[in-house]
Amino acid sequence: MADRDVTEPEAPAPPAATSATGSFLGKAAGIIILLALAVLVVLWGVQRYVERRLSPDPTTVVSASLQGLREQNRLSAFAARFVAVSTSRQSQLGLSTEKTLIMPGLVRYEVDLGKLTQDDVAWNGDTHVLSVRLPPIELDGPQVDLTAIREYGSGGILSHVTDANTRLDAANRRAGQAELVRQARDGTPMKLAKDATRRAVESSFAMPLRAAGIDVTVKARFADDPVASNERWDASRALSQVLGNAQ
Numbered sequence: 001m002a003d004r005d006v007t008e009p010e011a012p013a014p015p016a017a018t019s020a021t022g023s024f025l026g027k028a029a030g031i032i033i034l035l036a037l038a039v040l041v042v043l044w045g046v047q048r049y050v051e052r053r054l055s056p057d058p059t060t061v062v063s064a065s066l067q068g069l070r071e072q073n074r075l076s077a078f079a080a081r082f083v084a085v086s087t088s089r090q091s092q093l094g095l096s097t098e099k100t101l102i103m104p105g106l107v108r109y110e111v112d113l114g115k116l117t118q119d120d121v122a123w124n125g126d127t128h129v130l131s132v133r134l135p136p137i138e139l140d141g142p143q144v145d146l147t148a149i150r151e152y153g154s155g156g157i158l159s160h161v162t163d164a165n166t167r168l169d170a171a172n173r174r175a176g177q178a179e180l181v182r183q184a185r186d187g188t189p190m191k192l193a194k195d196a197t198r199r200a201v202e203s204s205f206a207m208p209l210r211a212a213g214i215d216v217t218v219k220a221r222f223a224d225d226p227v228a229s230n231e232r233w234d235a236s237r238a239l240s241q242v243l244g245n246a247q
Contacts, residue, residue, distance in 0.1 A: 075200060082183040085176075106142060108143075135223065
């Protein structure tokens with residue numbers, strides 16, 4: 001019996017559908033990767049936005065607070081009522097007369113916040129201390145309560161034959177006004193006025209910072225206040241410097 005050549009049958013070619021499926025899966029994987037990258041970018045952007053919203057730059061908050069205070073123009077955090085007693089005498093034509101005046105008046109202690117500048121506000125990022133340097137206290141008044149003025153004494157004969165009565169009243173009013181101002185500038189009311197003003201300014205700066213989640217200590221002082229030996233203004237950076245570098 002003659003030998004016959006046996007030829008193995010060739011493997012059939014892969015169907016076209018299988019090739020198309022692989023190409024589709026490759027494209028789908030690429031799209032998925034691109035979408036994943038896009039999602040990561042979006043999440044990163046959202047995170048940065050949330051961080052900025054939840055952890056705002058303290059100098060930005062301070063700058064806004066400073067602008068708000070400047071727009072208030074004048075701050076009056078303390079007022080005091082004083083009473084002046086003055087006595088004047090007149091002698092003329094061998095006669096004399098005198099009158100005593102009791103004059104109550106109200107004095108307000110104010111600070112011109114319009115004079116505050118960015119150089120007066122310094123931020124120390126290491127200690128979270130905000131230092132504010134205030135312009136000097138100014139007196140508004142005295143505002144005399146005319147309905148509460150009391151006068152004692154009689155002009156006598158001299159007041160009828162001369163203008164002594166008018167001159168006594170004018171002298172007493174001038175002396176009363178000067179005495180009210182002197183009392184207002186005394187050490188005790190000035191200290192009370194400065195303390196009240198410091199507290200008001202410190203609260204105005206601290207409240208928005210703490211509301212933004214920033215732990216801060218605000219220290220306000222007047223330009224004419226004595227500086228403690230352990231206090232150094234130049235250890236902090238003025239707000240104008242911080243904002244200037246940020247631009």
